[in-house]
Amino acid sequence: MNHQGTKTPRLLLPWCLGVLVVILPFLVKSPYSMHLLVMAGIYVIATLGLYFVVGLCGQFSLAQGAFFALGAYGLALLQQKLHFPSVFALLGGALLAALFGLVVGLPTLRLRGHYLAMATIGFGEIVYLTLKNWIWLTNGPDGLNIRRPFWPGSVMAYDRIYYFVVVAVAVAAAFAAIRVRRSWWGRALLAVRDNELAASSLGVATTRVKVYAFMASAFLGGLAGAMYAQAETYISPDFFNFDLSIMLVVMLLVGGRNSVGGAVAGAILLGFLPEWLRFLKDYYMLIFGALVTMLMIVMPNGLAGLWRKAVSSKQ
């Protein structure tokens, strides 16, 4: 076993990635590419949220898009109707999503099995239709304009600065997720996922730990949505449809739902994939779907599983 050969790249890799993340916004030329980078970071935050409930807890949530929407609209309405400063509106949006996480999670997570998946599909539709039709509050399909937290001049400059805000939040969320996995809470969640009866027979209040996970997931989804609103400066219900929820789950599954690194990698890969496949035009969804299906068959544990296999085979 070559000790040096395996240790060095492992230490080197995070540094290289870190440098890449920092210099990337200065390498891209167009505002559009800059915007894509910001969106990738936002997807990372939302997907990390799903890691808590799908990865650690083993429950499928198809409402991450709805929490994303609640965060975005929460921020917009707190700013417009209650004149909250940007930072507080951002947190308020995320907390609003977490509150809805509690309301949806409490009744459904008491039950074992995939009730959460069903309940979240319904909840997602309710949120989407409410945003579209409650015109007095949400301005309906016309959407809402969002005030920027700061104005440095051009759109490109704004996105470039906002990119670093997003990256900082994403990194903090990733470290939080890693810490949670190693904590008593992460252990309890995995135990509940593996064998709920045995976990409850060891004093784990299973409903409580699951609801906390779902709330954490909704919080990060809402935070991502609120940041999306600030980055985009305009929101309308159409972006927050069922496809967004599906997309976020697929990001986590492609990355590997058992690892934080997988969640990050999956979100970045699928954040950019639509752009790389743009030349396919009408066939885009067909090829995209086939590609994702193939990835899941070839690597059921996602990119993270592939990475682990590669590292262990080298040793």
Add this chain to the structure above:
Amino acid sequence: MNLKPGTWNLKPLLEVRDLTVAFGGLKALDGFSMSVCAGEIHALIGPNGSGKSTFLNAVTGLVAGRGQIVFNGAPLLGLPPYRVFRAGIARSFQTPRLFPSLTVAENTLLGLHVECARKTARELEQAAEAQLARTGLAGRGALPVDRLTAAERRCLEIARAVAHSPLLLLLDEPAAGMSAAERQALAALLREIRASGTAILLIEHDLKMVADVADCVTALNFGKKIAEGAPAEVASHPAVVEAYLGKRQENGTQINADERR
């Protein structure tokens, strides 16, 4: 510490009265009563399907039943499983229910879950390591669960269950599939757990093992108590012999009540 039957001047730790558990029309337990005293190893025997596991499930809140269960002076029936554990009852399962996503050490740490708020990570790890050493799994902490042998898995399940020092430990056939040497080690472990102040209710098929470790035996058939007393008494009780070996018919042949015996 070692209370023999007949010296029950203490209030029993666990007292079950007229417990009935029905699955549809089938009564898995039918007006069953028994009690377990502090500091004893109490064996519960009976042929397959006699209601032993159902009894453990009813006590630990996994199935609903009618009747009365009093533990340590407080009613227990109707509490969810995690509250039963917090009241002081830990259990193992007939087929070990370990957590394959977690390592051996992390599985043991789950047994200390309710202490997490009060102790540092280091204290918890040391406590878990001590439980592994106690059950003969020292040095296996970092392994994934699926690298353990069947007997080691049963020991890990016991380590996890006793980590929080329960007042009562319920074991569902812990010796199943173990070799003679492993059974002896298990018997020694059970005695050590009893000495540490945890009473044990043991479901066991092997009457030799029961005679070896139990202070008191209750025999169960068709959801009803058929005999209770010292191991030797119960083993020779006509109703128990009949339940285990089958009924002697007029022509002198025996019908096996339990295929495994």
